[in-house]
Amino acid sequence: MKLAVYSDVHGNMEALAAVLDDMKREEPDARIFLGDMVGYGPNPNECVGMVRENADVVLAGNHDWAAVGLTDPSYFNPQAYESLVWTTEVLSDENKAYLKTLSPSGLFGNVQLAHSTPLKPEEWLYIVSLQDAMENYAALERNVCFVGHSHQPIILEYADEANIIPIHDLYWTLDAKRKYIINVGSVGQPRDSNRDACYLIYDEKGRNAGYRRVEYDIAKTQKKMASAKLPEHLIRRLAEGR
Numbered sequence: 001m002k003l004a005v006y007s008d009v010h011g012n013m014e015a016l017a018a019v020l021d022d023m024k025r026e027e028p029d030a031r032i033f034l035g036d037m038v039g040y041g042p043n044p045n046e047c048v049g050m051v052r053e054n055a056d057v058v059l060a061g062n063h064d065w066a067a068v069g070l071t072d073p074s075y076f077n078p079q080a081y082e083s084l085v086w087t088t089e090v091l092s093d094e095n096k097a098y099l100k101t102l103s104p105s106g107l108f109g110n111v112q113l114a115h116s117t118p119l120k121p122e123e124w125l126y127i128v129s130l131q132d133a134m135e136n137y138a139a140l141e142r143n144v145c146f147v148g149h150s151h152q153p154i155i156l157e158y159a160d161e162a163n164i165i166p167i168h169d170l171y172w173t174l175d176a177k178r179k180y181i182i183n184v185g186s187v188g189q190p191r192d193s194n195r196d197a198c199y200l201i202y203d204e205k206g207r208n209a210g211y212r213r214v215e216y217d218i219a220k221t222q223k224k225m226a227s228a229k230l231p232e233h234l235i236r237r238l239a240e241g242r
């Protein structure tokens with residue numbers, strides 16, 4: 001089975017449209033979305049609609065849940081909070097009802113899914129250190145787990161109790177005897193110093209994971225954010241990929 005896995009669209013419909021277009025050419029058997037359709041960007045309603053039409057599985061992210069009152073946003077930084085308030089105002093009742101139905105983790109065939117972490121999916125923690133990763137391997141019900149949330153594409157290969165290998169390559173063939181936590185990066189707000197939208201193709205048969213980077217019209221998204229009076233910092237970071 002060939003899977004397309006994408007995450008963290010954050011209301012950026014230009015980036016999402018470009019990714020969906022690229023995905024079509026890859027002809028995946030299934031499309032998996034790991035959460036955060038909304039927050040930060042200017043087109044939350046459009047992005048919810050596009051993801052619903054283009055995913056076999058949809059998870060909730062912290063921004064999706066915060067926008068419908070299912071998680072406490074008091075830990076959000078000021079810009080994230082400001083965009084959350086705006087998003088909550090513009091989201092349609094239908095889309096809000098839909099977001100409330102979503103879960104932040106799940107299983108799909110041979111793979112495990114979580115927006116933040118497989119261990120405590122509702123606490124929205126980040127896997128930043130190898131120690132964090134080690135704790136999460138204990139929670140794995142499958143050998144491969146896809147996550148989003150940090151907007152940082154990375155493959156964490158678990159070799160044994162003492163060794164987790166961080167892999168930054170664009171393509172990687174997974175070892176059948178090892179376990180993996182794979183961050184698929186972000187469609188709508190990449191933070192790895194590469195401004196292009198990011199998602200991942202995973203071919204289960206060949207055990208190949210490959211990141212795809214897709215250019216989109218950043219200036220168009222930025223203009224819409226400016227007219228919506230979204231925070232300047234959020235507008236600028238898109239062009240810098242951070």
Ligand code: ZN
Pocket residue numbers: 008010036061063149150151
């Ligand atoms: Zn996010």
